[in-house]
Amino acid sequence: MSMEIPRAVEAEKALLGSMLIYNDIIDDVIADLETDEVFSIEQHRLIFRAIVEMSRERNGAIDNLTLKEHLKRKKLLTKAGGVKYINSLIEEETFNAPSYISIIKDKYVLRKLLEISDMIKSKVINSDNTPDEILDFAEKNILNIKIKNTKFELEDISEIAKAIISQVGEILESKKPIMGIPTGFKDLDRLINGFHKGEFVIIAGRPSMGKTAFALNIMANNLRNNIPMAFFSLEMPNRSLVWRMLCIRSGVDASRIRSGIVTRSDYQGIVIAAGELDKAQIFIDDSSSLNEIELRARARRLQKEHDIKIIFIDYLQLMSSSRRYDSKNTEVSEISRSLKSLAKELNIPVVALSQLSRAPMQRQTKEPILSDLRESGAIEQDADVVLFVHRPAFIDKNTEEDKNLAKIIIGKQRNGPVGTIRLVFDGKSTRFADFTDEIIRP
Template sequence: MSIEAEQYVLGALLQNHELMDDCYLQPNDFSPDGPNRMVMKTLRWAHENLTGQPGIKNPFDILALTERYSKTIGMAGGPSYLMGLKNSVPTLANFGFYQQLVRKASIQREASQALKDALQAGDVDLTLIKEKMDRLQELQSQGIADGWERISDVLDGHHKEIMDRGSRSGITGAKTASEDLNEMGGGHQSGDLTIVAARPSMGKTAYIVNDSKESAMAGYTVGMFSAEMSSKDVAERYICALSGIDARKVQKGRLTENDWSSYDKALDILDMLPIYIDDTPGMTIEYIWRQTKAMKKKYPKLIIYVDYLQLIESEKKFTQAADRVDHVLKQLKRLAKTFGVPVVAISSVGRKCEERNDKRPMMSDLRESGNIEFAGDVIIFLYRDDYYYPDTPMKGFIELIVAKGRKIGTGTIQMFFNRKNGRFANLTKDDKEQLREKVAEYEQTARNRKR
């Protein structure tokens, strides 16, 4: 059965090279007898060296593999063997199951070989053998396939979890900058990728500064990856948002006595908040993975912010920026799920929205930058009407347009936004009613003018 499992895994990889991102098997996990180990070795080489190279859409194309690795392909049974593997897989749905079978067989071989070597040498290392057998037993106890969980196990303790949610006033994740958004979705949820997108100068960085501050105040450790601004610049954004000091005063060093008092209070608050900023130049998505993994071990209650998506590089090479963004998106979503953390990433928006009368961004405006609209669990557009229309009744307000909410629905939220200090503030019920009346009056006046 193990040989058939190996053939399935290899055939599935040849059908879809992206499965290699989810493949934990190494060449030594395959049988030393026959060609499968050499095939896997070749695929690993191709994945590491050809993915993202100019002119190469599929690094596992059999013709391309044969041309580049003719000697190893010959040792691996030739192109006909690879074609047979590829054509033998009817569905890719069982990849995880067969991958686990290959790994089990590999550990069995390791345990048997360790025992055999020890007996021949007359020095039985029981600790090593026990480790191998314990690992094998662990895999076998997982049941039918990697990833499956019985629903009764999934719901173990669920009653208490629901009660806990109720005791937290409906906020089940990391607190956001908006009370209305917290009400909609219970905060940023572990495993979710939230995209905050807008045109330049709309307040994207200011928003995640306010958002992350609320998360930190609610007990989450914040990991802020800043690819655009320096750590010092980001820290000054926090100072201004907390203190209410005009950012231009901070930049010019012209603080009044009252400003200095507010500055010191903001500094005291920030000193207590678990906010960490990483502004490493040229940061890659792989670097973000490594840093997040280390942080998660130290701070279990973690939320990650990325500013911003289009500036994150990759250790893989891509000829098209959209392909790189797609790769980064996919890895951010995997990161959120793998480490069980909420991830909030800023994205730019194409300029097409500015060609419309209604300049509010839409999902289609994200297509210039890859498949963002499909990757995000929650997508929030930021829009300021006063950026385009100075006489708008929405002056001093910003809209959070929840265009996609996989579990929370959609809608538009208004907030106060002070451009001078970057502070976001929630609207009271009376504020919302007054704003509706102002907008209705403005629209009625505009209609009367047209008559």
């Protein structure tokens, strides 16, 4: 059964005619359509291109007479429908350009969807690509249609500068900084002002240093802010994560619960904490095997359905790639770049936990540095912010530091200072808390 191709020939003719009659709309129409591809037949594409060329030349009025001369000079008049067809465009003096544009773009989207569906079908039948790669191809191409179908407006730099000045004025009046999603730790937020839209953030540390606990503490600190959050856990099952969050919020000793030693006070604390989680917009995916294509697809769906504002991934080195690479280093580099791209695409912070190499253990200070990021230098390059979780007493039993001291070292911040802040870590409940107002700078 033959399928009728979605077209809006009459709307296309009416729009082209309107451009010939009302030259003052030409620039707006060109900016709105951007490409001649939106026209369904070749003669309309030729006419539109000719009008665009004449508009650029600025050699006087653009009407059916000058259009015919332009096409004749280019030896395209016959292909564009001839003299009679050009004259027919202005026979009915109609003017409803916004409606014509809307109809034309809708039909264009339908044609592109048919085209993409044919390409997907071809890939399924003839290609060696994996299902994940085909799904990613489909998702990317459909998303590109949506982006191209959205009106694009350039902003003058003076307008952007005015908006920034206005924002600075508000900061001056309120005495408050530009704040992203807060971590809930006042010293850390004072230095980084929370996690900002489009940022790729790394939380790194040696095993058992408290990376996951720190990320969960940040989520717990945002419960009252009612921020939709997603947590992709490749290491721990969702039940264990929720247990941890309940202990963080209640302050209950997790080991006592596992040992079956629960007091009435513990129970009441857990119930109150559970009530807080019940109201939270937290979405946990504990798939133990996840590649960058699957994560991107799930993140897009979560944002569309739940408007998530931040994503946590635990942890980067456990992710796999949809393609095979000769080395783990190359694979991690590609995953890192894809997470950076995801943050920009969704315009939300993407926070990935990362392992460190054993290099800190070989140094006297034991404090981690950027080159310790395991498997890839690309992580250091891609990240906007790198936070190291470091507990001196855990890594060095002979240290004179407080056994409950945790240092959060800001190893990199693209738009701000680096430094170190102190927190208190309660190992029993895995809760982090503010230590003092002191900020240590390098």
